[in-house]
Amino acid sequence: MRIIKSKLYALLLQTPMLKLRDQKVVVMGLGRFGGGIGVTRYLVQQGARVLVTDQLPESKLAQSVAKLKSLPVTYRLGGHDHEDFKCADIVVVNPAVDPRSNAYLQTAIDHRVKLTSEIRLLAAALPDRNRVIGITGTAGKSTTTAMTGSILSACHHTGKTWVGGNLGGSLLPHVNEITAEDWVVLELSSFMLEGLDEDHWSPHIAALTNLSDNHLDRHGTIDAYAVAKQSIFNHQHAQDVAIFPPHLNHYFTSFAQYKPLHLPKATIPLLVPGMHNQINAHLALLVCEQAGIDRQQAIGALREFP
Known part of the structure; x- marks a missing residue:
C-alpha cells in the first residue's frame, strides 16, 4: 500500500450546505x-x-x-x-x-x-471532515470499514465512533449527536463518490482496497470506473492522507505526490480466516495508525473482530 499526502488541493473546499427549511x-x-x-x-x-x-x-x-x-x-x-x-x-x-x-x-x-x-447531505452536515475516514474499492471495503470501526471503537477513548455510508443505517438522524471528537467511518461506493465529487468533498483519510472490473453497465469502461473511485482522493487537502495499492499508481500519480509504505509480512491473528481478510486487516490497521491509534492496541482489537 502507499500513503499519499496530497498537496494539490491546498485550499479548503467546503461541501455546500443545502437550505432545507421550507423546501x-x-x-x-x-x-x-x-x-x-x-x-x-x-x-x-x-x-x-x-x-x-x-x-x-x-x-x-x-x-x-x-x-x-x-x-x-x-x-x-x-x-x-x-x-x-x-x-x-x-x-x-x-x-x-x-x-x-x-x-x-x-x-x-x-x-x-x-x-x-x-x-x-451527511457530508455537508458533519461537524468536521478532518475526523472522517472513507473507504472504497471493488472488494473488501465492507470488511475493511467494519474492521476500522471496530478498532476505533475499542481504542479511541476521547469520543465515539460512527460507521455508515454503504454499511449500516443512515447516520443522518444522528448527525446532531456527532461531535468534533468523534470519528466517522464511511464505506463509499463509486456511485456515492460521483455525487461527493460534484460537491468537491473528500474524507480526511481515504483508502482504496483494490480495483477490478465492476459496475461497467453504469461506468462503461474500467478507466471510467477508476475515475469514479479516484474521486475519493480528488478534493483532499495538504494535511490529508490517501492509501492505495502500489500497482494502481498509473491511475493516481497524476494528481498526488506519494511515498511507498509497505505492508508488514507478519500475519495478524484473526478470528476470520483467509488471506483476503489479512489484507483487509492490514489496511484497517494502516488507516487507524493514521488516525493516531497505537499499533499494538489496534492489533489487539483486530484479534477480537468481529
Missing part, C-alpha cells in the same frame, strides 16, 4: 427495507416539506411507512409522478439510480431541480 423535497424511494427512512427523518427535522415517492404499492411498504407514521410526510406510492419532480426544490435519490437513464430525474434536471443523496 419542497422529494425522497425518491422508501424501500421495503427502509432505505429512505433515515433521510426522511432528517429532512423533517430540518423543517423541509417532504414527499416520499416509491414505485412499490403501500401494501409492500407498510413496515417502512409505519416507522414514519408520526411525521408530517406526504406519500405517493405505487408509482412516481413527473409533476412531483417538476415542482420540487430538491430531489433525494439513491446514488445507484443513474440520472442519465431515469426519466423522472431527467424531468427534475430539465426543471433545474437540485439532485442530492443521503451521503451528500
Whole structure:
C-alpha cells in the first residue's frame, strides 16, 4: 500500500450546505427495507416539506411507512409522478439510480431541480471532515470499514465512533449527536463518490482496497470506473492522507505526490480466516495508525473482530 499526502488541493473546499427549511423535497424511494427512512427523518427535522415517492404499492411498504407514521410526510406510492419532480426544490435519490437513464430525474434536471443523496447531505452536515475516514474499492471495503470501526471503537477513548455510508443505517438522524471528537467511518461506493465529487468533498483519510472490473453497465469502461473511485482522493487537502495499492499508481500519480509504505509480512491473528481478510486487516490497521491509534492496541482489537 502507499500513503499519499496530497498537496494539490491546498485550499479548503467546503461541501455546500443545502437550505432545507421550507423546501419542497422529494425522497425518491422508501424501500421495503427502509432505505429512505433515515433521510426522511432528517429532512423533517430540518423543517423541509417532504414527499416520499416509491414505485412499490403501500401494501409492500407498510413496515417502512409505519416507522414514519408520526411525521408530517406526504406519500405517493405505487408509482412516481413527473409533476412531483417538476415542482420540487430538491430531489433525494439513491446514488445507484443513474440520472442519465431515469426519466423522472431527467424531468427534475430539465426543471433545474437540485439532485442530492443521503451521503451528500451527511457530508455537508458533519461537524468536521478532518475526523472522517472513507473507504472504497471493488472488494473488501465492507470488511475493511467494519474492521476500522471496530478498532476505533475499542481504542479511541476521547469520543465515539460512527460507521455508515454503504454499511449500516443512515447516520443522518444522528448527525446532531456527532461531535468534533468523534470519528466517522464511511464505506463509499463509486456511485456515492460521483455525487461527493460534484460537491468537491473528500474524507480526511481515504483508502482504496483494490480495483477490478465492476459496475461497467453504469461506468462503461474500467478507466471510467477508476475515475469514479479516484474521486475519493480528488478534493483532499495538504494535511490529508490517501492509501492505495502500489500497482494502481498509473491511475493516481497524476494528481498526488506519494511515498511507498509497505505492508508488514507478519500475519495478524484473526478470528476470520483467509488471506483476503489479512489484507483487509492490514489496511484497517494502516488507516487507524493514521488516525493516531497505537499499533499494538489496534492489533489487539483486530484479534477480537468481529
